Amino acid sequence: MGTKICPSEQGTLQVTRSSGACSPILKLEGIKKSYGQLDVLKNVDLSVNEGEVVVMIGPSGSGKSTLLRCINLLTVPDAGSIVFRGKDYGPNQIKDWRSRRAFERSLVQLRCDVGMVFQHFNLFPHMTAGENVMLGLTRAHGVHAREARRIAQEQLDQVGVGDKFSAYPRNLSGGQQQRVAIARAIAPKPHLMLFDEATSALDPELVAGVLAEMRRLAATGMTMIVVTHEMRFAFEVADRVVFMADGAVVEQGPPAHFKNPQHERTRAFLSAIGVA
Amino acid sequence: MNATYQFNWSVIDAHMWPMLVGLVLMIRLTIVGMVISLAFGLILALMRMSAARPVRVLASGVIDVVRSVPLIILLFWLYYGLAAQLGIAMQAFTAGAIALGITGSAYMAEVYRGGLEAVESGQREAAAAMGLTRAVAFQTVVLPQAARLVVAPTINVFVMLLKGATIMSTIGVADMIFVARQVSLRTFTPFELYTFAGLVLIVITLILAAIGGVIERRLSKGAGRHA
Ligand SMILES: Nc1ncnc2c1ncn2[C@@H]1O[C@H](COP(=O)(O)OP(=O)(O)O)[C@@H](O)[C@H]1O
Numbered sequence: 001m002g003t004k005i006c007p008s009e010q011g012t013l014q015v016t017r018s019s020g021a022c023s024p025i026l027k028l029e030g031i032k033k034s035y036g037q038l039d040v041l042k043n044v045d046l047s048v049n050e051g052e053v054v055v056m057i058g059p060s061g062s063g064k065s066t067l068l069r070c071i072n073l074l075t076v077p078d079a080g081s082i083v084f085r086g087k088d089y090g091p092n093q094i095k096d097w098r099s100r101r102a103f104e105r106s107l108v109q110l111r112c113d114v115g116m117v118f119q120h121f122n123l124f125p126h127m128t129a130g131e132n133v134m135l136g137l138t139r140a141h142g143v144h145a146r147e148a149r150r151i152a153q154e155q156l157d158q159v160g161v162g163d164k165f166s167a168y169p170r171n172l173s174g175g176q177q178q179r180v181a182i183a184r185a186i187a188p189k190p191h192l193m194l195f196d197e198a199t200s201a202l203d204p205e206l207v208a209g210v211l212a213e214m215r216r217l218a219a220t221g222m223t224m225i226v227v228t229h230e231m232r233f234a235f236e237v238a239d240r241v242v243f244m245a246d247g248a249v250v251e252q253g254p255p256a257h258f259k260n261p262q263h264e265r266t267r268a269f270l271s272a273i274g275v276a
Numbered sequence: 277m278n279a280t281y282q283f284n285w286s287v288i289d290a291h292m293w294p295m296l297v298g299l300v301l302m303i304r305l306t307i308v309g310m311v312i313s314l315a316f317g318l319i320l321a322l323m324r325m326s327a328a329r330p331v332r333v334l335a336s337g338v339i340d341v342v343r344s345v346p347l348i349i350l351l352f353w354l355y356y357g358l359a360a361q362l363g364i365a366m367q368a369f370t371a372g373a374i375a376l377g378i379t380g381s382a383y384m385a386e387v388y389r390g391g392l393e394a395v396e397s398g399q400r401e402a403a404a405a406m407g408l409t410r411a412v413a414f415q416t417v418v419l420p421q422a423a424r425l426v427v428a429p430t431i432n433v434f435v436m437l438l439k440g441a442t443i444m445s446t447i448g449v450a451d452m453i454f455v456a457r458q459v460s461l462r463t464f465t466p467f468e469l470y471t472f473a474g475l476v477l478i479v480i481t482l483i484l485a486a487i488g489g490v491i492e493r494r495l496s497k498g499a500g501r502h503a
């Protein structure tokens with residue numbers, strides 16, 4: 001949509017008309033992760049373009065969360081490259097980094113630019129909603145407290161919990177908590193948002209509200225990777241759906257593609273959950 | 277002595293003052309021991325939770341050994357053993373404070389670890405995911421949550437050290453128990469004097485528990501100032 005400025009491979013800026021022409025904002029290659037004998041991720045490749053909404057589906061235990069966590073290195077993969085906005089953060093790079101300090105600086109750089117929303121919200125219980133949103137701004141992004149407060153209020157307003165600035169998480173409903181968590185993640189204006197089953201822990205009547213916020217965010221052009229079991233939402237909002245099973249990407253394509261999936265594994269999954 | 281024992285309050289009345297001087301000394305000893313414990317306990321706890329296995333093993337070894345050595349033996353090693361073997365002579369008060377500090381550090385290490393580990397892993401992850409460094413995440417997210425969990429057990433350690441201070445009389449520290457013994461040698465009223473000492477300690481313990489309760493409630497109100 002509109003004019004986009006994309007960094008090219010050479011690091012110079014080029015102006016293009018559509019997001020599709022950009023090099024991917026994120027490119028995962030050969031991601032592997034094992035826990036002991038269990039191979040959780042087996043050589044996963046995935047690339048995501050700027051502005052794209054990628055929805056990951058698949059059976060429980062297929063490695064979706066692990067893959068998502070590898071992107072911001074909450075989990076460090078055993079092998080593979082994680083190229084985000086032209087810089088590789090993969091485990092090969094880690095070996096090259098001389099000191100813990102350099103490693104941590106690099107991690108911080110990556111995480112400051114990637115927002116994450118968790119299944120269980122993970123709000124900080126000793127801080128108010130507003131303080132939850134402000135913390136990253138002031139302590140990771142160096143925003144002055146006064147400005148951070150203004151941004152926090154604005155973001156809470158955006159997700160419909162503007163009146164809860166001074167409320168502690170325990171006094172909020174699950175839906176309100178997750179909205180605060182979304183505000184907290186998007187306040188620093190990251191280039192990529194990760195959602196790991198953001199509605200799975202919510203009471204059924206609160207799911208729609210949170211999905212609406214995610215839909216709204218997608219409409220602003222935010223690049224998003226969304227793990228979800230909400231199939232209607234998935235097929236409606238996704239630019240591309242990725243089906244994972246047993247630690248590998250089995251098949252991917254635009255939502256329409258999944259009306260007639262190519263792989264037996266995909267068909268079995270979709271019919272098991274009552275789609276197709 | 278009669279069949280019905282007469283509790284002789286007048287003894288306490290007469291010797292209240294030196295007893296309380298002994299108590300103050302005990303409290304001073306305990307506070308010095310506690311300060312050592314708070315600092316070294318945290319260091320031990322962080323070592324115990326280190327990513328480096330040898331550091332972890334060392335710390336847990338130290339913690340387990342220290343916790344299994346009776347305080348009185350630790351005290352004798354420090355006071356008599358070091359002097360005899362290495363010619364390091366220290367004052368009874370110093371030896372007592374160090375003995376309390378060593379024991380207290382081992383117990384505080386476990387208290388800190390309990391508190392830090394009780395903070396859900398999702399909290400550290402959320403802090404890390406927003407780009408906070410480990411140090412800032414520890415300071416703003418982990419520590420404030422752990423703090424309220426360690427208040428009560430920290431007070432337990434303090435009480436334990438205060439009780440531990442009662443054996444300092446064995447190396448000649450003039451604490452409340454020492455005074456009680458000295459006086460009862462003359463007055464033959466150990467029951468009164470030790471009972472008084474016990475009551476004083478019970479009162480102090482109850483006061484500490486009450487203070488702990490207040491602090492805990494304060495912290496859990498969510499005094500979450502950070503910016
Ligand atoms: N920290 C861990 N230690 C051991 N096994 C893990 C760990 N994290 C995930 N796993 C295992 O990896 C597999 C994939 O998990 P996960 O990525 O959470 O799947 P999904 O999100 O698709 O349900 C599961 O079998 C899970 O038990």
Ligand SMILES: [Mg+2]
Pocket residue numbers: 064065066197
């Ligand atoms: Mg998962």
